[in-house]
Amino acid sequence: MDNGRVVKGVQFKNLRDAGDPALCAAAHAREGADEIVLLDITATSGNRRTLLDAVSETARSLFVPFTVGGGIRNIEDAAAVFDAGADKIAINSAAVREPDLISQIAGRFGSQAVVVAIDARKVNGSFEVYIAGGRTPTGRDAIAWAREATHCGAGEILLTSMDRDGTKSGFDCELTRAVAEAVSIPVIASGGAGSALDFIKVFRDGSADAALAASIFHFGLENIAQLKGELHHAGVPVRWPC
Amino acid sequence: MIAIVDYGAGNLQSVKKAFDHLGSSVVVTNQPATIAAADKVVFPGVGHFSSLRILDLNGVRSALLQAASAGKPFLGICVGMQWLFEGSEECPETAGAGIFAGKCQHFPTSVKSPHVGWNSITIRETSRLMKGIPQGSFVYYTHSFHAPVIEETTASTEYGPQFSGAVERNNIFGVQFHPEKSGDVGLHILKNFCEL
Numbered sequence: 001m002d003n004g005r006v007v008k009g010v011q012f013k014n015l016r017d018a019g020d021p022a023l024c025a026a027a028h029a030r031e032g033a034d035e036i037v038l039l040d041i042t043a044t045s046g047n048r049r050t051l052l053d054a055v056s057e058t059a060r061s062l063f064v065p066f067t068v069g070g071g072i073r074n075i076e077d078a079a080a081v082f083d084a085g086a087d088k089i090a091i092n093s094a095a096v097r098e099p100d101l102i103s104q105i106a107g108r109f110g111s112q113a114v115v116v117a118i119d120a121r122k123v124n125g126s127f128e129v130y131i132a133g134g135r136t137p138t139g140r141d142a143i144a145w146a147r148e149a150t151h152c153g154a155g156e157i158l159l160t161s162m163d164r165d166g167t168k169s170g171f172d173c174e175l176t177r178a179v180a181e182a183v184s185i186p187v188i189a190s191g192g193a194g195s196a197l198d199f200i201k202v203f204r205d206g207s208a209d210a211a212l213a214a215s216i217f218h219f220g221l222e223n224i225a226q227l228k229g230e231l232h233h234a235g236v237p238v239r240w241p242c
Numbered sequence: 243m244i245a246i247v248d249y250g251a252g253n254l255q256s257v258k259k260a261f262d263h264l265g266s267s268v269v270v271t272n273q274p275a276t277i278a279a280a281d282k283v284v285f286p287g288v289g290h291f292s293s294l295r296i297l298d299l300n301g302v303r304s305a306l307l308q309a310a311s312a313g314k315p316f317l318g319i320c321v322g323m324q325w326l327f328e329g330s331e332e333c334p335e336t337a338g339a340g341i342f343a344g345k346c347q348h349f350p351t352s353v354k355s356p357h358v359g360w361n362s363i364t365i366r367e368t369s370r371l372m373k374g375i376p377q378g379s380f381v382y383y384t385h386s387f388h389a390p391v392i393e394e395t396t397a398s399t400e401y402g403p404q405f406s407g408a409v410e411r412n413n414i415f416g417v418q419f420h421p422e423k424s425g426d427v428g429l430h431i432l433k434n435f436c437e438l
Binding site for chain 1: 255260356
């Protein structure tokens with residue numbers, strides 16, 4: 001979400017409008033989405049009201065898990081997002097800058113409510129963590145950071161491949177498997193979904209515990225119920241029928 | 243009037259929202275008198291088992307036990323269900339209600355923890371709480387500790403071992419999963435509770 005509208009880009013660039021968050025979320029949930037994730041990428045983080053209003057509106061008609069992230073810098077920001085109706089919060093840059101934030105939020109709200117989002121791109125053979133909406137390289141290794149985040153009390157890792165994001169060329173199974181095998185908490189694969197086969201691959205070859213997609217659903221390219229039906233028939237354990 | 247018990251450990255909005263959606267009259271309370279006056283009690287627990295220590299400090303524990311023994315329909319959710327057992331390995335010093343036999347244990351290291359996500363339930367058909375829920379339906383779990391399968395188990399899930407997804411005896415019901423987060427299946431289960 002950017003300034004109250006759902007947007008989608010390719011490799012974090014060239015954002016296109018994709019609608020109202022509350023309406024999008026309700027539609028996806030009706031179609032069978034297991035969980036809704038709302039990430040606020042508004043550049044100017046000063047006015048949190050837009051995000052909190054969008055969270056309340058969206059939460060109103062959702063009866064599936066709802067995770068919210070984007071610009072959460074401290075425990076007060078997190079508390080405001082929970083109060084607005086989120087079940088879980090996702091933190092990214094703030095956690096890299098201050099890993100103790102993970103423990104603080106997990107300590108008050110429970111690990112199950114804390115998702116640590118990691119954006120990574122392949123650089124010289126290994127996966128480097130980027131923060132600030134993918135703009136700032138950190139020089140940190142994604143696997144090592146995922147391990148540290150787990151140790152600090154993260155409940156889940158939301159792992160986005162910056163190389164694949166928006167490309168619909170498939171999830172980054174190498175990155176996903178490396179992180180999934182390194183940590184004892186669930187890993188959500190993100191970035192690159194283009195078809196049912198991509199999902200099947202990231203569960204089989206990427207060892208993902210869950211998979212997130214945006215482009216293919218926002219732009220109506222894939223029907224969630226149909227997708228899950230294909231996963232079910234391929235033997236992937238999935239909530240079906242939904 | 244359904245009393246949703248707030249013991250200060252977590253966000254009850256989702257639970258209240260689900261009952262509001264079903265058109266039930268609910269009140270969120272931490273007052274023993276309000277719990278005593280309610281027709282039904284819902285006890286949603288979240289977070290660490292040790293946070294239940296707070297129940298002893300303000301008379302809520304005895305209000306809950308009284309409501310349960312008075313025959314009022316009582317629904318414990320997540321840690322609220324774990325509390326119905328004798329206790330949990332998560333915090334051995336904090337006693338559960340002891341209504342169901344056994345102690346809650348951590349999942350083995352062979353599976354990822356917490357157990358987060360949708361999983362399917364094997365349902366005992368005589369269950370009143372699960373009335374009309376198709377066998378093998380999916381519900382949403384998020385927990386690291388699980389209650390054992392006992393005689394009163396009405397829904398079980400396999401994650402590492404089989405564990406109790408739901409228990410019931412007379413007026414007392416417990417669900418380990420979050421019905422308020424389990425889509426239409428969850429709302430159906432809550433509706434069954436409302437109609438008891």
